[in-house]
Amino acid sequence: MASTIPLPRQQRLLQLLRLAEGELSAQELHQRLRDAQQGTGLATVYRGLKLLQQAGLVRCRKLSNGETVYAPLERDEHHLICVQCGSSQPLPLCPLGTSSLGLNAVLLQGFRPLFHTFEIHGLCSRCQQVEVGLDG
Ligand SMILES: [Zn+2]
Ligand SMILES: [Zn+2]
Structure with missing residues (x-):
């Protein structure tokens, strides 16, 4: 199965992750979108991250506090x-x-x-x- 081209909204999430100095949680991404006047629901952020993961563009890991953080796959x-x-x-x-x-x-x-x-x-x-x- 080939990777699908992400939608603009997912593209934006991926861009934020690539620009970030480290890994970001969904909440942090949510906040950054709001700061950029591109606010969207947290559920939409989670769904976008899941699609990006399935497309092989984003990785994630779980911190010891149970929080999940995301990074571009290449990192x-x-x-x-x-x-x-x-x-x-x-x-x-x-x-x-x-x-x-x-x-x-x-x-x-x-x-x-x-x-x-x-x-x-x-x-x-x-x-x-x-x-x-x-x-x-
Ligand atoms: Zn120590
Ligand atoms: Zn590795």
Whole structure:
């Protein structure tokens, strides 16, 4: 199935995501559209994001607070997340590589991958220092 050309409204969402410095939630996109006098319902924003995802143009991931954030598909970014202070820092590369993740057709069982999410949870350098401090 070929990617469909998004409608102007979805095109606008995609443009906002591409211009954004980081990932945006649906609420943030909703607010930015309002700021640009292009206000629309939050439900419309969610529907547009879903269509963009299905067209293979937008990726999403769920934050630990349950919020979903969106980014353009081409921005393949991953994060290191501290289980203690909750801070998150970008990983400088994608350890998974291509969109098919090196999985062959047999393993994919006909599934067509669009995007992946990947994150590493652990202790950030600052929290590790605090731990050492407590032990000493
Ligand atoms: Zn930390
Ligand atoms: Zn990746």
